[in-house]
Amino acid sequence: MEPEDLYARVITDVPLLSALDYRVPPDMLLAVGDIVIVPVGNRKKAGVVIELRPWTEIEKGRLKSVSKVKLGIPPLPAEWLRLTKFASLYYCRSWGEVALPAIPAFFRKSPGVRYQTSLEKVRELPSASGKNSAFPALQLNDEQQDAVARISSSKGFSPFLLFGVTGSGKTEVYLRVMQKVLAQDPQNQVLLLVPEINLTPQLEERVASHFPGEIVVTLNSELSERERARSWLAAHEGRSRILVGTRMAAFASFRQLALIVVDEEHDLSYKAGDGSRYSARDLSVKRAHDLQIPVILGSASPSLESWAAARQGRYCLLELHRRAVSHAEPPELELVDVRSRKKEEILSSEVREAMDETLGRHEQALVFINRRGFSPVLMCPACGWKSECPNCSAFMVYHKDSRSLVCHHCGHVERIPERCPSCGAADILPVGLGTQRIEEEIGRLWPNARILRIDRDNFKTKRATDAAFREVHEGKIDILIGTQMIAKGHDFQHVSLVVILNIDSQLVSTDIRSRERAFATMLQVSGRAGRSGLKSRVLVETSFPSDVIFSYLARQDYAGFADFQLRMRKRDGAPPFVFQALLTAEHRELEPALETLLLAVEKGLEIQSRLPGGGGVAIYDPVPMTLVRVANKNRAQLLVEGESHKNLLSFLKEWLPAIEPLPGVGLSLEVDPQRF
Ligand code: ADP
Ligand code: ZN
Ligand code: ZN
Secondary structure (H helix, E strand, O other), X not given: OOHHHEEEEEXXXXXXXXXXXXXXXXXXXXXXXXXXXXXXOOEEXXXXXXXEEEOOOOOOOOOOEOOEEOOOOOOOOHHHHHHHHHHHHHOOXXXXXXXXXHOOHHHXXXXXXXXXXXXXXXXXXXXXXXXXXXXXXXXXXXXXXXXXXXXXXXXXXXXXXXXXXXXXXXXXXXXXXXXXXXXXXXXXXXXXXXXXXXXXXHHHHHHHHHOOOOOEEEEOOOOOHHHHHHHHHHHHOOOOOEEEEOHHHHHOOOOOEEEXXXXXXXXXXXXXXXXXXXXXXXXXXHHHHHHOOEEEEEEOOOOHHHHHHHHOOOOEEEEEOOOOOOOOOOOEEEEEEOOOOOOOOOOOHHHHHHHHHHHHOOOEEEEEEOOOOOEOEEEOOOOOOEOEOOOOOOEOEEEOOOOEXXXXXXXXXXXXXOOOOOOOOOOOEEEOOOHHHHHHHHHHHOOOOOEEEEOOOOOOOXXXXXXXXXXXXXXXXXXXXXXXXHOOOOOOOOEEEEEEEXXXXXXXXXXXXXXXXXXXXXXXXHOOOOOOOXXXXXXXXXOOOOOHHHHHHHOOOHHHHHHHHHHHHHHOOOOOOOEEEEEEEEEOOHHHHHHHHHHHHHHHHHHHHOOHHHHHEEEOOOEEEEEEEEOOEEEEEEEEEEOOHHXXXXXXXHHHHHOOOOOOOEEEEEEOOOOO
């Protein structure tokens, strides 16, 4: 067969477009998995070759040609193609939409004249440190040893759920297993996934110093295009055997991946972002299955999906019961009933006393409140006016330091009105608490304390945040105030008091995930205290002190809580006992959005009537979303539920192409909307 007798089937990231066929120019050498540049309409796009075939007479002449091929890098391996294809089918996206964004931008650009030179640069890596480990090897405790032994003696696909409180030595277990896997075969590579917020310099150092002979590369959204290309290529070509990365690294390409670790597997950041809302954790398990390798999911508060899988025996549950450092005392939980609190008090007297004591002992306090800004709403006591966003059905948050009202949903910003825009009254008041208001109050109460507030408003980059955390570690801060950003990962040595404010709204929310998140958050935040043997306390302000969630929290009994929640989920027919897809319609007006979904229901019922047992799916009524208007778009949703994921997918496959949105209505589908 002559090379000119070939055509290439190529995927690109044009939405809704399936693979396209191109002529392969006679002088071009192509392989399946090669990245190419192809004409699509009148544009040039990057694509990946998924198939090469001799062409037939009919197609001859009609086909455009492949424009360019990215020379100098090996083709994407078959395993990577299978992974991205699977993800596209599972999440109902086109293959190209999933695959192309997973390739660094550097390799998606048309190769210019200087391409080879820049490629050489991208290929340069710092050499392995070669230094001997800076830390003496730790003696693992029995549970750690057992975990390492069971994982490293496993054969083929073996999913493990490593469950242990923060500080119980999970990371140490990952590192030891990684070590064993790397020692088994010089070609072996490992992938360590961590939440965005946990990829700290401390973690990088810890991994690097554990593997002095290895080149450790990282992938995360903070890296420049060049840095990303460098790490990606090093893993792709097998020159680096350890990749530590965030969610985006789940789609990295490897020559011989032999182990995947997903740290903090319950973390929401594994499924964040817009566009294809895939779960990096779920895909990692799938990938491990495909490769027949072990995968470790680690967490102090596993997702209910993983917990259910462990309870059903599909995952092997490994527990670390104690904190690894024996003098680390679990903190004592105290509930502060705020129902009787005086209205003008921002912090309860219990909290104020505890702070006084902590500061008196020159120890650190951490105040957690999951809301940015000064107060969530401004209100006029005279007429009841509230700071509503003009574009959304939500309130604008009062940001005192920038003297503005900011909508956290659409980003709309306004100056603070001097008088009530509705009745002209002079006094408009902040209602509720945000980080800034707490910072102001704490500054007023303890004027001599060194206070640091960390949230997304004042720390926008990772670099700045890391520097701020360093100050805390170095003991230069007495009181740390912050949102979720301070809850995770950090191993503060001198924090002996943790205060949790404003958790109540999460306890009574209608969102089925809300209580679980509240529990995980409280558990995590509490875990910041008592890391180095200081006797420590956790104070939670709440109006619901008798809520059962606190009795589990007091015992730090995540397992009990998770079992309880799973029983509730089962009773309510909620995931993971059913499989869901959510169709969202948006339009300037609510009516066309709802109407489109009603038409979609009709189509769905029609399809169902032709299937035995209705295809094992249920179609619910379309409803306006709770937060119905965002950025001047009204949104409505329609839930479809399947008894199995297979039922759901085969229904979606018929249903989606049959749906015709009314003019101007945008539609989007999310598979597993509640699965994190
Ligand atoms: P996790 O990942 O569960 O939060 P780590 O692995 O980070 O826990 O361990 C917490 C701390 O305890 C770290 O400082 C680590 O070096 C230390 N550590 C872990 N295992 C042991 C051990 N067997 N003996 C002594 N210290 C340990
Ligand atoms: Zn008013
Ligand atoms: Zn808004």
